[in-house]
Amino acid sequence: MQKQFYAIIDIGSNTMRLVIYLQEKAGRLREVENVKAVARLRNHLRDDGTLSKQGIDILIETLQGFKEVVDTYDITHLKCVATATIRQASNQEEMKTTIKEQTGFDMRVLSEHEEAFYGYLAVVNSTSLTEGITVDIGGGSTEVTYFKDRKLVHSHSFPFGALTLKNFFQNDSAQDKEINELRSFLRSQFDTLPWIKNKHIPLVGIGGSARNLVQIDQNKKKYPLAGLHQYKMQLSDIIQVSNYLTTLPFDQLQKVEGLSKDRADIIVPAIEVFHCLYQTMQADSFILSRKGLRDGVFYEQLSEDLGSFLFPNVLEDSIQELINDFDLDPKQILHVQFLTRKMFQCLREQGLGNLTTNDWTILKRASYVFNLGNYIDSESSAQHTFYLLANRTIDGLLHMERLKLAIVASFKNKTVFKQFLAPYKSWFLKEEQKKLRFLGALLKFAYCLDATRRQVVQDIDYKVKKDAIYVTLYCNKDWMPEAYQSEKQKKHLEKAIRKNIELEFVDIKQKP
CATH class of the missing domain: 3.30.420.40 (ATPase, nucleotide binding domain)
Known part of the structure; x- marks a missing residue:
């Protein structure tokens, strides 16, 4: 084509x-x-x-x-x-x-409305957010929108941007008095829009100034993940970046890692827009959208055939891209997902592992892309799987969600799990770490039940006794490879649930 x-x-x-x-x-x-x-x-x-x-x-x-x-x-x-x-x-x-x-x-x-609309459209078609306020600071205007249930509710264009707000400062190094005057002006402007007040929802930043804010924050924190899209910050993070920049003379400001040199003279007023808007709406977080006006223009064109401006499922589309890019087998994916669901239900019904609906969400996502790194090299598939998923932008997933996906979908064994988790260990409580290891072990076990990609195991039954779980696997073909791989892998799952797992492979004709 x-x-x-x-x-x-x-x-x-x-x-x-x-x-x-x-x-x-x-x-x-x-x-x-x-x-x-x-x-x-x-x-x-x-x-x-x-x-x-x-x-x-x-x-x-x-x-x-x-x-x-x-x-x-x-x-x-x-x-x-x-x-x-x-x-x-x-x-x-x-x-x-x-x-x-x-x-x-x-x-x-x-028009002002069109500019705001395209920013909103880019956000709802590239993130999983259903409600939020977007802000796009240009050089001469600032567009703000409010969307709920993914639908645009309000939009407004303020006649000021980073270049015009720069006029609050006498020179390139902002003084405290000037910053306070700018904040007072911005708050009075935002107060004219009752629909942005006390919303307690994400503030979504669009455009170059928002990207630079995130890049500076990531560099200051030595942030270990790649990518800017859907990166999350809190008000304290924004204030810290602002305080850091305002202490620097202009020649040093131009050398700040993550700050484009051509934005050095306008970054402080731009950040104050985010700061004051965050406070006015009492946002619960600041999230960057790498997609903005330009993307929104084409999303409108691409959605013409849908009869709606909104793509039905942003995350599903992103996962489908991964499946296409890495030549994953949809038939195998669905079968592994079926086997995983069977084992998940078994363990949940028995109260093993404190499994929740959210755990199944993580597991289901990971089942689509498990062993994705095999496309690059089978010997180091786990390493490639983790790196690709942790560092590739996946529309619809925040960075923490993407990291959890990478950890579960790359599970090989306890040692490799700890190796992957090491740079992010402080991000998770001990119980969360154990849960992710459990989910990874469960998915890896289900994957071994389809080791030859022939969909040999057609159904699963189980009985739980005090000492063990007895699993019967009904097969329609020779099951020797699947039996070998799953016996080898089950120890990781046994450690997680603290029970032995006894496997019995039988012909599906014997199923009651």
Whole structure:
């Protein structure tokens, strides 16, 4: 099948960006090119409301550079959208004509509502959040939305952004008095929206300033997992980053790990927006969405066939991508899942291991991607499985959920489990560690029951006596390989439940 490439040009007030996506087999878009230019068009918006000739020249020159990149791909669809500065410029029609003549691009100027809507759409189609408030700080405007049950309820565009808020500071090093004045202004602005107050739900940050905040926090904490999308912070984390940055002279600020040099002069006012909005809504957390306006534009296009802007299940789509990317066998996945469920029910009914509905959720997710690393190397499959799942962005999973998935889906034995868990040991209580090891051992055992991928074990019965669990496995083919592998593996499960497991493989014709 011919590769389908999609391109979007985002003309923002601070930066301009070209992103090119490749459509995957599962239908989702994967980013293959990302070109950024710091144009700062906001600084070229004159008092009479027009974008200056210098600003227009920067705009055209940047777009011509983007066109050279675009022309190296066979693009299926290209969209060129502009936000606050172009929206506010009284000579935007003149710019549209010039851009069309010199680059061939049709520039679409987004309304305030459209800009907010696309940010919201990106969040609900790339996370598992059902309720939240999104905030996207641009150079010249700040978009805020409230969604509930994944549906957009309210949206608002404030006429200030990181570049305009920078005017609260006399120079590049903010003073305490100036920060307090900025906070007072922001709180008065947020107080005008009753629907954001006292919500106790996640605040979802979109855009470059939010990404930089997260990158700085991760670097300060020496955060061991890769990826920014769906990273979670608390108010205390935001305050610590803000306090750290405001103590630095500007030359040192420019060298902070995780902070783009071109954002050094606007990062403090941007973080104060997050800080004050978090307090106004009394959020329960701050979560970064790596997906934003650009993604939202294409999510709208991709969802046309669905009859709805919302993808039905974000996490299922992400797992399907993993299944496709690593050539996992759907038939084997479903069978291992069936066997896992049988064993899980057996143990839960007997009160072994304190198993909960949430444990089954983790186990079910892990059953889709167990032994995924075998695609790379069978000998070190567990290591590859853990690394890939722990460090790959999985839409619909927060970082902690992704880590639990990686730990369970990569289970090999107690030693390897401890090795994988070591950098994250402080993240879990001892009981949580034991539970994850138990779930991993259970899944590995079920996987051994289908060692040859022939779906030999068709059903499971069990009897529990004081000393042991007696498991009868009904088979429709020769079961010798499955018997060998499961006998070898069952010790890890026995240690977890503190009972012996006695296995009996019989012909399915003997089933009562």
